[in-house]
Amino acid sequence: MRIFSGIQPTGRKHLGNYIGAIRQYVEGQDRGDPAIFCIVDLHAITVAYDPAELRERVYDTTAILLAAGLDPERCILFRQGDVMEHAELCWLLSSVTAIGELNRMHQFRDKSAAQRELVSAGLLFYPELMAADVLAYRAQEVPVGEDQREHLELMRDVARRFNARFAPEGQEILVVPEQRTPEVGARIMDLQEPTRKMSTTGGTPEGTVYVLDEPKAIEKKFKRAVTDSGNEIVKSPDKPGVSNLIDILAAARDITPAVVEEEMRSARGYGDLKVAAADAVVELLAPVRERYEALRGDEDALEESLARGAEKARELSAPVLADVRDAMGVGPRR
Numbered sequence: 195m196r197i198f199s200g201i202q203p204t205g206r207k208h209l210g211n212y213i214g215a216i217r218q219y220v221e222g223q224d225r226g227d228p229a230i231f232c233i234v235d236l237h238a239i240t241v242a243y244d245p246a247e248l249r250e251r252v253y254d255t256t257a258i259l260l261a262a263g264l265d266p267e268r269c270i271l272f273r274q275g276d277v278m279e280h281a282e283l284c285w286l287l288s289s290v291t292a293i294g295e296l297n298r299m300h301q302f303r304d305k306s307a308a309q310r311e312l313v314s315a316g317l318l319f320y321p322e323l324m325a326a327d328v329l330a331y332r333a334q335e336v337p338v339g340e341d342q343r344e345h346l347e348l349m350r351d352v353a354r355r356f357n358a359r360f361a362p363e364g365q366e367i368l369v370v371p372e373q374r375t376p377e378v379g380a381r382i383m384d385l386q387e388p389t390r391k392m393s394t395t396g397g398t399p400e401g402t403v404y405v406l407d408e409p410k411a412i413e414k415k416f417k418r419a420v421t422d423s424g425n426e427i428v429k430s431p432d433k434p435g436v437s438n439l440i441d442i443l444a445a446a447r448d449i450t451p452a453v454v455e456e457e458m459r460s461a462r463g464y465g466d467l468k469v470a471a472a473d474a475v476v477e478l479l480a481p482v483r484e485r486y487e488a489l490r491g492d493e494d495a496l497e498e499s500l501a502r503g504a505e506k507a508r509e510l511s512a513p514v515l516a517d518v519r520d521a522m523g524v525g526p527r528r
């Protein structure tokens with residue numbers, strides 16, 4: 195099973211990223227043949243950013259992933275911009291992508307509305323580049339959170355359309371990948387506004403728990419979490435705050451929400467649920483934060499590790515690009 199996923203370079207990865215994506219990466223690295231993970235600096239330049247900071251944030255994210263348990267000997271971990279095949283395939287795939295499809299993507303609509311100055315063409319092309327990231331490796335499985343469903347559907351359509359247009363009858367040049375989301379925690383919500391997803395750019399500061407938060411900060415955020423009327427600790431559509439806390443506690447302890455509901459039957463109120471969720475999240479994240487400090491201090495080692503990863507990534511993506519170019523009639527005949 196070939197696994198691929200990408201993650202944005204920020205030093206502020208949150209609990210949603212951790213449960214929805216990073217933990218799945220760690221679980222996938224021994225199942226993957228291989229498991230390939232990419233820090234998507236080319237995606238990060240689609241909104242306003244500072245060039246000097248971008249490099250720093252790539253190191254931050256690399257250190258978070260290593261601290262979470264990714265092992266470059268058991269997976270391929272690299273920086274997207276080091277492997278030119280991604281940008282090239284993005285352009286080639288644009289020939290089988292309708293501009294209307296890109297225009298309709300919810301993320302593009304939300305993020306373009308939030309831009310104060312330039313809405314870049316890159317922002318429109320974000321899902322195309324994401325499709326290229328995955329398809330360049332013929333990956334079969336893509337571990338992501340629920341929020342990426344629309345992008346995954348587009349990627350699958352692009353792969354199918356490419357094969358129909360350019361592959362010999364009955365054959366596939368690109369693989370149509372499957373999305374993999376965790377059963378619990380596929381969409382972690384903001385603790386202050388539990389009808390919105392926890393998010394790097396769109397969330398509230400008090401409602402967003404960061405992987406690198408100190409235990410005290412985590413406890414404070416859970417203590418202030420918005421809950422709902424009533425006092426029953428059960429998941430229900432009219433209890434978004436309580437449902438989110440149940441999911442977080444279940445995901446952090448790797449149990450089902452039903453078990454949490456059962457355990458919480460004798461609780462005195464929502465306060466007990468908040469304390470239990472905070473404790474479980476501190477236990478989950480504290481070791482990552484501790485390991486992070488040592489790893490982040492050695493930028494040369496991080497750079498070396500990314501460079502080795504990029505070499506391995508190129509070995510896998512270059513032959514796929516050669517097939518794509520050949521099928522499309524681009525460049526000399528092979």
Ligand code: AQP
Nearest residue numbers: 201202210211214215338339380381382392393394395
């Ligand atoms: N709230 C979430 N619950 C579960 N999974 C989530 N993911 C993001 N938010 C949640 C998953 O995290 C992975 C990496 O995301 P990313 O770093 O590529 O995306 P991002 O866009 O920086 O993360 P955000 O918080 O979603 O940022 P905004 O809101 O600014 O765009 C992905 O697999 C994603 O599904």
